[in-house]
Amino acid sequence: MSDWQFEEEEFHTSTNVGTLGRILRLLIPHKWMALGFMVAIGAVAFIEAALTFIGAQIIDQGIIARNPQRIVELVVTYALMMFVLAFGVFVFIYLAGKLGQRVTYDLRKAMFDHLQTLSLTYYNKTPVGWIMSRVNSDSERIADLVSWGLLDVIWAVMNIVTALIFMFSINWQLALAILPLIPSLWFAALWFKARILLHYRESRKYNSEIIGAYNEMITGVRVIKALNREATSLEEFGDLTRSMYRASYKAAWYSALFLPTVQIMSSLAVGAILVLGGQQIVGLTGEALGLTIGGLNAFIGYVTFMMWPVQDLARVYASMQHAIASAERAFSLLDTKPDIVDRPCAVEVDSIEGDIVFEDVTFYYDADKPVLTNFSLKVKAGETVALVGHTGSGKSTIVNLICRFYEPRAGRILINGRDYREIALHSLHSKIGMVLQTPHLFSGTIRDNIRYGRLEATDAQIEAAARTAGAHDFIATLEKGYDTEVGEGGVLLSTGQKQLISIARAILAEPQLFIMDEATSSVDTLTEALIQKGMETLMEGRTSFVIAHRLSTIKNADRIVVLENGKIIEMGTHSELLRQRGHYYSLYTKQFRREREAELERALEMA
């Protein structure tokens, strides 16, 4: 289970301008939405600053000038602007929120669709957890940056700029005097954010170790108890929780200090405003510089609230590095080229019936570890071939090559005399039926899962396929029959039952080529017999490849191919091979004993 196993993520600190540009280009399809929220947030920031200015005018033009008429006018203006502001707030929350969701949606769609085109080679070397993180969290982080992150930046910049404009227009000397506040706040914000983030990450790291420790303790509780290990394991765990405590506390310490620090910085500016501004108001500076009490009050307001935009900027800056790292990974997924694509000259074919020929096929996953070297095999149309051999002998590779999940690195595979790379992938795959060793069912009903073989099949056809596969009887015993949900939250099916369903799925597909990877785990006798029967139906008259483990399957095959290290070491019918008294002989006798012993075990259980 990977739910609680966090991935260690490398954190980039560099700011890659190219990636940032590509992130921003994600907005192009939604440029009106993006433009809309930018205008709205800009307007909101402007109105916020303007409201403070109106507040100043109420004091100067209304109260000090003793003009009630003007007061009413200004208050009405204030109230009306509040409505405009509210409208702006509505627009930016709505648009930025929707845009964030939309970009997440776009990215996930793009990644998912792209994943469908990638070849098995990619899936073999990329852990599912890695891909999941790209689709789940990276897409959100990127979307957050272009919606809320961008919003914060624009708000903060607009806020600072408009506040400065108003301050300079009220009194430029005073504005100039407190200008150094802005870079100081910026510097403090960055300094603190960096430290908070550092300790926060450290604490997350310990957190995932703690989750790991819980997991290990719970799954290993038998051993802990049997070895009286409780005290020691608690002590070890205590080291982890204490480390996490220290890291979290440090992060909290810095963030507790951050706000007071910037507040004190602002208060210094307020102090300066009181002294310098007061001096002007009372007329001590000699010349009338025009500062009023309202203006003074507005200055205090601007300065006190200046720390918020600066803090927002610092936060976005910190999370931007994070989002860029996310984007680099997400884009690397999107940029991965599929290994197997249709050749320009690929043709659609109606049928892939005919002989299948491996001609000097060489294949490897890593160049220094060849799996198949100059492998040749000719299979006649309608023939059933059993592939036997140890793990790693190349059985699965052969099957994967036939399905064109991989393509030969050298040599070629001919279907009906034609190199299969000239056939369109879709037309090849739609004629193959496959049953896997660990059958994969999708969440949904049993009916949905069988229908996966042929999407346009009717319910009657689905039931017929299930009957042929021998799956109908057990399905009928389920309370909801074909509408039973499988997978998470649904009923638990045994491996054997899943295999029956996947055989029904393959039968429904009416494939021209059938591929089966037999389950190694033991299945109860009845299900086993049903699976056998279903397989036989499927293999009848179809070219079939079976990675065989069961003796009955092996014996019934038209031809048995014994593989070792990617080479055919023996080939022939069951009796021919037994007579050779070679590898097949020893594989067979071993398997014979194993199967019989398992039967014996079951017989004893029944007794």
Added chain:
Amino acid sequence: MAQIATKATTADTFNVKATLAHNRLLGLWRLLKGYRPMYLSATLSLGVAALLMTGGVLLIRYFVDNILVRPDESFMTAALAVALLYVAMQAVRGFFSFRSNERAARVSESVALRLKDYLFDHLQHLPFAYHDKMPTGELIQRVTSDVDAIRLFFAEQLIGIGRIFVLFVVNFAALLFLHAPLALLSVLVIPIVMVLSLFFFRRVSAAYEDFQEQDAVVSRTVQENLSGVRVVKAFARQDFEKQRFEGENHKKFRLGTRFMTMHAIYWPFTDVLMGLQTALGYLAASLMVLDGQITLGTYVAYVGVVWWIIDPVRNLGRLIVQVSEAMVSYDRLSEVIRPDWEDMGYGLPAPVSQPQGRLKFEGVSFEYEPGKPVLHDISFEVEPGQAVALLGSTGSGKTSLMALLTRFYDYTGGRITLDGVDLKAYPRVFLRNLIGVVEQEPFLFSTTIRNNIAYGVYREVSQEEIEAAARAAAAHDFIASFPEGYNTLVGERGVTLSGGQKQRVALARTLLKNPRILILDDATSSVDTQTESQIREALDGLMSQRTSFVIAHRIQSVMNADLILVMDKGRIVQRGTHEQLMAERDGIYRKTYDMQASIETELERELSYVGLAV
């Protein structure tokens, strides 16, 4: 004999169970034990900080009313004094606000630490019956996210509600002091905002849950597609999959937009309410200045204070919804904490301090769940040094019987005695030290092989001892073949060992522990025959000095035992030595033996069909 772990837990582990209460707030209050003064001081600091902030506003009022009216030389000194006082007040305020946050963090992190440590210890002391039933994933979910919810309750929610309350009280008091009617006029909108906030956040949290659920569906769809990639490709269903994903992905987009739209309505709506309230206040206050009812300074102070009353209330609903979620987390944690520990008997003396290993089962029965017995009327005796073999199919009760010896479960009927004394009189910790078990699918910890082998011993262990144990378990050679030898990490971050290799490491672990009684539960099922005979040789020597039990399902592995017990459906159906059992022609033992032999005959027949004589 290995040193016994005698203490239950490290001394400073707080007993969380004693704090549980049906009233959740009371329970949370008790959980704070030892940190209450600190938490109180965090809350008080919050109040002091709020007072100083409002004090700053009042100081500006003084400045406007009393300093700005002095157009003479005394202004500078007075203004400087006010400015300095202002900065000083903000510095002190900063100190208290820091102190408040820092203490709240310290308390909440300490409570989380306390909970995590306790839960860890608690879970490892719960009886097996609990772990048998509880899925690991769910337990982990509770001990991580629910603990974090409690932490947030103390770190942010409770103190956040306190903050809103304090800000309101202090600033409202300041307003009342400035001008009572004006104060009352300025809070008209507060009840409306409060109700709206509660209503909105309740709704929005439901919408958010829907959104989160759909997010999980999207994630599951991707996961399924990735794990079924071969099926998708084999049936060429890429377009179908894209459509399926599109459906879920788009639904999530819609739910997300709905949730954002709710925010887009709430915030501007309250903005308007607040704006109108502020405008009304400005109007009234400024006219009062003209009227001479209040001073200009009072007006300035009023403008500075009024915002701090209204704005925080907008967030009240959010905090209250979060608190109710924290309460649910508390309930879930209580459920985990409530079950009783297995009594380990730490520090209690054993009735027999050096048992020889004479075991006697007298009509023992056992059931995991009442009414469903898995062992019936088990009686047999074992002399010290004897080897007993248990033979039977899966589910016949062999493993359950052995689990009674270590008191992983207590038998429900009859009596087991060890050296003449009832097993239940022995402390569990003593028994587990006395008995070594090697399981069929042994569990190794994700640490080095060396640590895994030394896992059951509480003293310094030399490399020689470790190697000797590994050699006896036929594990040394494969361990030595790793580049890092005994320091090789096993598990996810290290090498993956095969089933047979794991069994051998586990065997070495048990051998190093050097137990008086040895239980091998199909412990060599995953090793090949050659290795098995190597291990057997080593074991024969060890087993001769110990009482030992061997669980197996193949006759070859039990033939040499002093006593063979054949089990079926929780009963002993046959007992004796190999020779005795072979003499019972109708017994399961003989039948099994014959059937195993018949496999060879059948094989011969098979081969003769194709013209091969064996």
